Amino acid sequence: MKRKTQSLRIFQYSLAFLFILVLGSCYKDKGNYAYNMPIEPKIIGLDTLYNAMVGDSLIINPTFENIAKEDIECTWEIAVPEAIDPTQYKYVGNSVRTIFGLQAKLYNARLTLLNKSNGIKYFHDFKIQGQTEFSKGSLVLSIENGTTQLSFVKPNGEVQPRIYEAINLKPLPSIPLSIHYISNKFTGNTPLGYWIVCKNDGVRINVNNLKQEELKSGTIKDNFFLPPASIDIGNLQKHEQGVLMGVINNKFYGGITTTWDQANTYGMFGNYADGDYELSDKFVMLNINNQVSFVGFEKTRKQFLRFNVYGAPMYFGTQYTVSSTATFDPTNLGLDLLHIVQINNTDIYAYAKDASGQIFELKFNVNFNGPFTFTPLHKIAFTNQQILNAASKIVATRVGNIFIASGNKVYRYTPINQNLTEIETKFTADITMLKLTEDEQSLVVGAGTSIYYTNITTGSNGTLKEKIDGLPGTSIDMTWR
Structure with missing residues (x-):
């Protein structure tokens, strides 16, 4: 028994000594390897991005370095979710030469490069934006x-009336609004139509070909x-999720x-949003x-209304708390x-008139997403009673300016100091459309058969930037992409 114990101890010591030698060898050998990547x-x-006209040629023809020509094997794939x-939409070869027959959408694509000499694959992602002749430009709604x-x-200003x-070989409904x-x-600004x-009706058209x-x-x-x-229809606006919301049949x-x-x-x-109300447009x-x-207005009871989505x-x-009714009671x-x-x-800012025809400016804040409050801030007589009526056009910028079109004039109004000045661009016909570009750097004015782009950046008071002529009738509204 004693001899067995001694033998076991000798084995354990030998194993420990061997382990130390291995560790030492690894430590001494650290960093001695050379890798040939x-x-x-x-x-x-x-x-990274290719613009392709629908029905036209799509050509992608890169060149390759650091690899022998005979070792190149390329596979191209376009991800087309709607494809059966x-x-x-998979291509093999050093280049892609095909007719782009997809839609005017943004597609993800990938080039897989195989080095046949060692079997290594390299992946390169890019995008293809399908376009038509209508992919860039503006649509103008008018009445003639x-x-x-x-x-x-x-984009060059040429009008296709x-x-x-x-x-579509048929007319649009009458009395255009917007x-x-x-x-x-929330899905990458996926185009859904116009x-x-x-x-009394409306039409949805395809963004690619303008067909119903x-x-x-x-x-x-x-x-x-x-x-x-x-x-x-009283008034419909677009929601950021790509749907229409607004007033139809006073609901x-x-x-x-x-x-x-x-x-x-x-x-x-x-x-419709169920309730007892007759809604202003x-x-x-x-x-x-x-x-x-949404902040709406009840026409009969003359009160501001709350709508949530x-x-x-x-x-x-009127299920909201009014901070004080001393200024006005909403x-x-x-x-x-x-x-x-x-x-x-x-x-x-709201503009409303009393029974005698006097027009008041109301300023207020709301929080309709909790705790559901309405805060009146001021009620004053508007500085120029003659330029505001139901037919006036009015838009507001995020930086605090309000533009008002009345007759053939456009005014810049600053409600903080009630300063009202006519912009520099002059118009010979009554104004039927007033819009802001998305960046709010330009005020777009429709008057007669023309559209005027005016500069409203800091330091500029509506100087003329561009004029587009030749529209059929007078413009009502426009949009662009």
Whole structure:
């Protein structure tokens, strides 16, 4: 037994000594290895984004360095979610030369480069933006001798008049109100179409070819799950998720956003926001931290109303707390609303008149996403009673300026100091359209058969930048992409 114990101890000591020798060898050998990494092939002339005209040639022809020509094997793939057979958008060869037959969408693509000498693959991702002749430019909605017209304005200012009827071989509905380019902000600004809104109907057209939609609802009448007996549209605005929301038949409607935005039912109208109210067509949409709410106005009771969006618009009426009624009482205003605009996420200005015709400026803040408060800030007589009426056009910038068009003049109004000045550009015809570009660097004015782009950047008071002539009739609204 003693001899076995001694033998076990000798074995344990030998094993420990061997382990120490191995560690020492590893330590001494540290850093003695030389790695011969293969040189990575270099691809010259492969862009990150390609613009491809639908129906035209798509050519991608890069060159390669640090790799022998005979060792190159390239595979190109375009990810096309709507494709029935994705393999038809897979190409083999050192270049791609094909006819781009996809839609005017943004597609992800990948080049896989195989070095056949060592079997190593290299991946390079890029994008392809499909385009048509209508992918860049503006659409102008106008009225010509009582007929609704749609014109396309190319980036160089060239006008293609009456284009809707030329493409669709039928007229638009009468009494045009607005036009909207709709896209879903939350899915990478996916284009969903154009909505042309008229008094008793509207038409949705495809962004690629300007044809009336066939798979999705092609008209506003078709955009209802249960259409009302008649349609009287007051005002529809676009929501950031690519649907229309606003006033129809004096009630508040909103397109559904609870399905996939490519579904045929996306954006359709369900029931209106249920409640006892007769809504003015003037309202503002608030978006604070991606929480949308609306300030509306009840025409009969003359009170400001709260609407929230919880999957669909919901009517809450005057279910909000008023901080003080000393300035004015929003639940019992006693005035008729003419216009309402939002300066930024807090300041809202409304213009309303009393029974004698005097016009007042109301300033207030709301928080309709909790704790649901309404804060009146001031009520004053407007500085120039003659320029504001129901026919006036009015827009507001985020930096605090309000532009008012009355007759053939446009004024810049600063509500902080009540300064009112006419802009420098002059117009010979009455103004029928007033818009801001998305960057709010230009004020776009429609007067007669022309559109004027005026400079409203800091230090400039509406100097003329560009004029587009030759529109059919007088402009009502426009949009661009």
